[in-house]
Amino acid sequence: DISLVKSEPDDDRPNEHGGQENEMTYEEKLAFASPIAHPMASKKLCKKLIKLVKKSAKHKGYTFGGIKAVRTAIRKGQSGLLILAGDSSPIDNMSFLPGLCEEKDIPYVYIPSRKDLGAALNVRRGVVALLVKEHEDYKSLIDECSQQVRALDIMV
Template identity: 45%
Template sequence: MPKVKKESKSPERTYQELLVNLNPVSQPLASRKLSKKLYKCIKKAVKQKQIRRGVKEVQKFINKGEQGIVVLAGDTLPIEVYCHLPVMCEDHKLPYIYVPSKVDLGAAAGSKRPTCVILVKTHMDYQEAYDECLEEVQTLPLPL
């Protein structure tokens, strides 16, 4: 009698399922539609090597004055790992946004590991997608 494998998790979780694990500080949060646009933009940026990933690297380049969109994962715990980044973004006038899943963020960046923060820089090859994301991110209200 063959053993039947148990399915631990379905690989595709819905947007609503991902919202359950969000941190209380995850504002402004990208909608499902905007999340998909951001993931596509990140995938294009990876091909051109125009991203910075990870808290230390993103923090270093924000301090150096690099411009772009900062995308943070809303399900990162503990919050203290990256809670200083939104403040840094506001100080340097960088747009930032939260997406629901660090696993999806890492996958969009072409990594097998989850990623809690990515800085997407602008580039000619995906300028239209970048501008569209930037416009939508800037229209969202910042938390108080």
Template identity: 35%
Template sequence: MPKSNAKFEVPKELSDKVLQLVEAAKNTGKIRKGINESTKAVEKGESKLLVIASDVQPEEIVMHLGPLCDEKKIPYVYVPSKMEIGRAAGIDVPCAAVCVVEAGTGKELLKEVADSISKLTK
């Protein structure tokens, strides 16, 4: 198993909910896929939630995302693999980061996930 670069431990149940949220947002809302698009969405304050893969190598590629989200007061969470994010985002390749811009039908799930993340990071 590759080394994880996650700043905090995320329970499997929360990780699964996050991926469900990404799928719901992909189908009925709006998401940004990839590190560059996600970074831009966070910088502009458009992002509601940032999802980062914890198996990204080299980890320096995603190291700026956590502090940027903290600065912009945007919740972020780590999931175990790039493949899971890619699958949830509806693409056939691994994806290091994805952000939810509009949750669509996943609004309640977004609120629940954001609350869980705030409890984890305290």
């Protein structure tokens, strides 16, 4: 007699708090971030940034994901808010982006996990760099996030 019922529970089922059982906390993700990932978003700001990315993902042409697309968009004069993943490896691949942003006066911030950034953008892979352009649907949210990012201390 072959039973089709699994005896073990699935690890990827949502827990009672709505998250995944094996999901890491903000502090655990922070441990994997590069030491040069500065300024790092706080836990509260990180949640706002993820919310912003989810809203912007609904509008085609308002997000640029990946190092090459972000670099091209910035050089062509696009503005917005740049969100970088702190756990990107090797970090040297995108270490030029903060300097480029400072030249063009674009606010930028690191979040601890590239997987979170990819999930918010509705892609299966992690995203290491994402430029979010302003749109009227989320203008107040991007302004609030940009203001908080500019308030973070940036060492030049």
